[in-house]
Amino acid sequence: MSALLTRDLRLAMRAGGGFGLGLAFFLILAVLVPLGVGPEQATLALIAPGILWVGALLACLLSLDRIFALDYEDGSLDLLATAPVPLEAVVSIKALAHWLTTGLPLVLISPVLGLLLHLPPSAYGWLILSLALGTPALSVIGTFGAALTVGLKRGGLLLSLLVLPLYIPTLVFGAEVVSRGAQGLDISTALALLGGITAGAVAILPFASALVIRINLR
Amino acid sequence: MAALQVEGLACARGGIPLLEGVSFALAPRQALVLRGPNGCGKTTLLRCIAGLQPITAGRISCDPDVIAYAAHADGIKATLSVAENLSFWADIYGTGQIDAALDQMNLRALATRAAQNLSAGQKRRLGLARLLVTGRPVWVLDEPTVSLDTASVGLFGDVVRAHLAAGGMALMATHIELGLPEAHQLDLSAHKATLPEPGQGAFDEAFL
Amino acid sequence: MASIWQYANPLKFMRTTDWLLPIVAVAAVVVTATGLIWGFFFTPDDFRQGSTVKIIFLHVPSALMAINAWIMMLVASLIWLIRRHHVSALAARAAAPIGLVMTLIGLITGAVWGQPMWGAWWAWDPRLTSFLILLLFYLGYIALWSAIDDPDTAADLTAVLCLVGSVFALLSRYAAFFWSQGLHQGASLSVQAGTRVDWAYKAPLYVSMAGFSLIFVALVLAGTRTEIRARRMKALVARERMAA
Numbered sequence: 001m002s003a004l005l006t007r008d009l010r011l012a013m014r015a016g017g018g019f020g021l022g023l024a025f026f027l028i029l030a031v032l033v034p035l036g037v038g039p040e041q042a043t044l045a046l047i048a049p050g051i052l053w054v055g056a057l058l059a060c061l062l063s064l065d066r067i068f069a070l071d072y073e074d075g076s077l078d079l080l081a082t083a084p085v086p087l088e089a090v091v092s093i094k095a096l097a098h099w100l101t102t103g104l105p106l107v108l109i110s111p112v113l114g115l116l117l118h119l120p121p122s123a124y125g126w127l128i129l130s131l132a133l134g135t136p137a138l139s140v141i142g143t144f145g146a147a148l149t150v151g152l153k154r155g156g157l158l159l160s161l162l163v164l165p166l167y168i169p170t171l172v173f174g175a176e177v178v179s180r181g182a183q184g185l186d187i188s189t190a191l192a193l194l195g196g197i198t199a200g201a202v203a204i205l206p207f208a209s210a211l212v213i214r215i216n217l218r
Numbered sequence: 219m220a221a222l223q224v225e226g227l228a229c230a231r232g233g234i235p236l237l238e239g240v241s242f243a244l245a246p247r248q249a250l251v252l253r254g255p256n257g258c259g260k261t262t263l264l265r266c267i268a269g270l271q272p273i274t275a276g277r278i279s280c281d282p283d284v285i286a287y288a289a290h291a292d293g294i295k296a297t298l299s300v301a302e303n304l305s306f307w308a309d310i311y312g313t314g315q316i317d318a319a320l321d322q323m324n325l326r327a328l329a330t331r332a333a334q335n336l337s338a339g340q341k342r343r344l345g346l347a348r349l350l351v352t353g354r355p356v357w358v359l360d361e362p363t364v365s366l367d368t369a370s371v372g373l374f375g376d377v378v379r380a381h382l383a384a385g386g387m388a389l390m391a392t393h394i395e396l397g398l399p400e401a402h403q404l405d406l407s408a409h410k411a412t413l414p415e416p417g418q419g420a421f422d423e424a425f426l
Numbered sequence: 427m428a429s430i431w432q433y434a435n436p437l438k439f440m441r442t443t444d445w446l447l448p449i450v451a452v453a454a455v456v457v458t459a460t461g462l463i464w465g466f467f468f469t470p471d472d473f474r475q476g477s478t479v480k481i482i483f484l485h486v487p488s489a490l491m492a493i494n495a496w497i498m499m500l501v502a503s504l505i506w507l508i509r510r511h512h513v514s515a516l517a518a519r520a521a522a523p524i525g526l527v528m529t530l531i532g533l534i535t536g537a538v539w540g541q542p543m544w545g546a547w548w549a550w551d552p553r554l555t556s557f558l559i560l561l562l563f564y565l566g567y568i569a570l571w572s573a574i575d576d577p578d579t580a581a582d583l584t585a586v587l588c589l590v591g592s593v594f595a596l597l598s599r600y601a602a603f604f605w606s607q608g609l610h611q612g613a614s615l616s617v618q619a620g621t622r623v624d625w626a627y628k629a630p631l632y633v634s635m636a637g638f639s640l641i642f643v644a645l646v647l648a649g650t651r652t653e654i655r656a657r658r659m660k661a662l663v664a665r666e667r668m669a670a
Contacts, residue, residue, distance in 0.1 A: 003309030007295070007302075014297040075291025079348075082268045082287040083310045144590065148583055152573055161569050162587065165562040166594045172601035190604070197597065208590055215582045218271050232576055234664050413668050425436055425512070425658040 001085065001093055008097035011070075022059035022102045023109060029055040030113035041118045048117035049127070049178035055113070056106045056131055057138060057167050063102050064142040065159055067094050068150040068213070077150070081217055087210040095136075095143040095206070103135030119182065126181030130194060134174040137198040140205050141166045147209040151216040169197055220245045221284055221387060222356055224267070227276035228411065231262045235274065235411035242404055244356065249378065249388040249398055254406035260391035261290070263406070264360050267389065286311075286354035290361060292345025296334035300325055300344055303333055308351040319350035322377055338365040346374060350381075357381065359390040371396065434511030436654045443647050451644040458637030461487075465630035481539045483631060487638035489532035492560060495525030495642060499567070500592050503585035512657070513650060515581035518588065519571055520649025524642060526564040533557055552602040559598045563591050577657060 012019040033051050034044055071077040080090055110131055111124050119127065145163035149155030173194040180187045220243035228238035236259030244250055252260050265271040267278060268287035294303055304316040320326045323343045333341065342365050349357050357378075363371050375396045378388050390396070432438050465483035472479040502518035505511055536554060537547045548554065570587055574580035 003306055007298070007306045010302070011295055011297060071293075073291075074293055074295070075289050076293035076295070078268075078270060078289050078291070079287065079293040079307075080310075081270060082285070083307075084283060084312070085310060148570065148587060149573075151579075155573070158569055158573050161562075162566045165559060165566055165598070166591070168559055169594060169597040169601040172598075172605050176605060193601075193604070205590070208586055212583060212586055215579055215586075218579065233578065233660075234668060411668070413665065425654065425661040 012101040026059040045118040048119040053175040060138040067146040091209040099139035107131045123182035130177040147212040222280040249401035252391040286352040301329040311352040313353040319347040323347040357388040454640035461634030485535040487635045492529040503588040516653035555602040556599040
């Protein structure tokens with residue numbers, strides 16, 4: 001299993017792996033929004049939690065179609081499906097690799113972008129916490145979407161259409177944690193629900209993803 | 219005792235029956251070559267035996283942990299080196315050893331080269347070296363000699379023969395001679411699926 | 427003893443709907459027309475909302491069917507995954523565009539109603555937001571069906587999407603309520619607060635709800651028949667190709 005993780009991380013880091021694309025996209029979004037909205041500190045502070053969460057979501061979406069498409073094209077997915085590792089574990093590892101190369105960097109860079117968007121100082125902790133808790137769900141849900149569209153040519157657009165509605169609960173609760181935290185309100189319900197969604201998705205969705213891959217390889 | 223036994227197997231692709239009544243058995247030290255024109259269902263049959271596709275009738279009796287499957291595509295990652303590609307599969311199959319495979323497929327000199335700089339034949343050799351690192355006794359091979367030159371075909375024939383001599387088995391779909399005169403042959407064109415009569419449990423009966 | 431699963435056989439389904447569909451279609455037209463005419467022309471104006479309230483006779487039944495269509499797709503998907511009845515998968519496929527249109531009608535009539543009431547065509551109210559999200563789920567489901575060539579693979583994948591989507595649609599609905607407290611009045615008909623809508627409105631409303639349900643059933647039957655015919659044509663082409 002660790003072999004698969006190492007391989008996926010190595011592939012992401014090497015030339016053409018697309019590592020850092022999501023990060024760059026996140027940065028560009030945080031620069032473009034003030035340019036479009038205007039430089040008023042109060043306005044930006046108000047919308048910063050939402051912008052940062054939507055940005056993280058779209059940045060995650062950007063690299064989803066690479067999770068299985070490359071393995072499908074070069075035949076690795078067929079070989080992995082016949083290898084002595086459960087497919088459920090394979091999709092979990094793939095989701096983990098996606099999170100390590102996309103979600104985790106987003107979490108780490110988010111305070112810097114919060115600075116650009118005048119996020120209130122009290123919200124930084126909640127921003128990092130909510131992203132750290134929510135981005136794994138984005139990777140796991142995205143892996144399910146990627147598994148659904150793996151056999152399709154030009155599945156990229158369809159993938160966004162399928163995955164974005166599934167991202168809504170995570171987005172709502174994640175952004176709610178940050179904006180409530182910024183206003184000094186109680187965040188425990190939103191945080192618990194965000195954690196619950198992540199835990200549920202990580203526990204159950206790999207089975208759906210593996211099932212869907214088996215159907216697609218048939 | 220046969221390690222792989224297939225009885226009365228039928229399979230379909232895209233809802234259309236391709237083969238029916240395919241039976242064979244494979245015991246240690248045996249090789250079986252599947253023959254038949256393009257599109258007759260060789261690849262589909264091998265995918266069924268590898269467990270990727272459901273069969274529509276018949277029985278495959280075999281321990282799922284004995285089969286190593288090699289498809290048309292080799293599953294090679296272009297940005298990884300030859301040794302890295304092989305080590306990955308060795309780890310997945312829990313054998314961890316790639317030295318013997320590198321030597322047997324004559325890849326030792328290429329071990330540190332990135333797979334994207336290999337020729338088509340060298341890639342194919344790497345794909346076949348993957349079989350050696352799986353440590354599995356039953357090789358299921360789909361057109362293993364595509365894009366190999368004569369010398370490499372000979373090399374591959376030697377590797378298969380060594381595998382058989384060590385008690386292994388091989389099931390292959392191929393058009394060309396591998397220099398394995400001892401291999402059994404099975405012509406699949408004799409097992410082409412016939413058009414079923416409606417009312418006899420036909421594949422499309424639900425809609426007729 | 428005839429089993430209900432007999433009707434999951436496409437041939438049996440076609441034979442039954444041959445006579446059933448016209449009856450359901452006529453009943454749907456009659457009941458819906460009765461409900462709407464009664465509601466629009468033979469009910470008094472509301473003392474607060476005036477005659478604008480009468481859009482309720484379109485709004486509530488379509489919103490009801492938008493949700494029921496998804497529930498029906500969920501049940502049909504489960505039946506397909508568990509019992510592999512083709513009619514079930516094709517009925518789920520046929521229901522999706524109808525559910526989509528019902529959702530659109532619900533949203534549009536809601537906007538038309540909301541403009542004079544709230545002074546805005548759209549508000550990010552939890553009920554409205556949940557319906558917009560439901561629309562997105564319908565779009566994704568329909569897009570996945572049309573993207574896959576092999577009909578059985580498409581049926582399997584969309585069924586799994588429907589199951590997973592249902593969970594996330596419920597979560598989204600809860601999220602929308604958590605996220606905002608809204609303008610929208612509570613459910614128009616509810617058991618606990620039965621007196622909120624006067625019987626003068628309730629009776630025609632129930633009739634239109636029955637009418638919309640019948641329209642839905644008639645359209646799903648017709649759509650499923652179309653899908654079955656399309657599959658039969660594919661099967662015949664496949665036979666010709668095999669015989670050649």
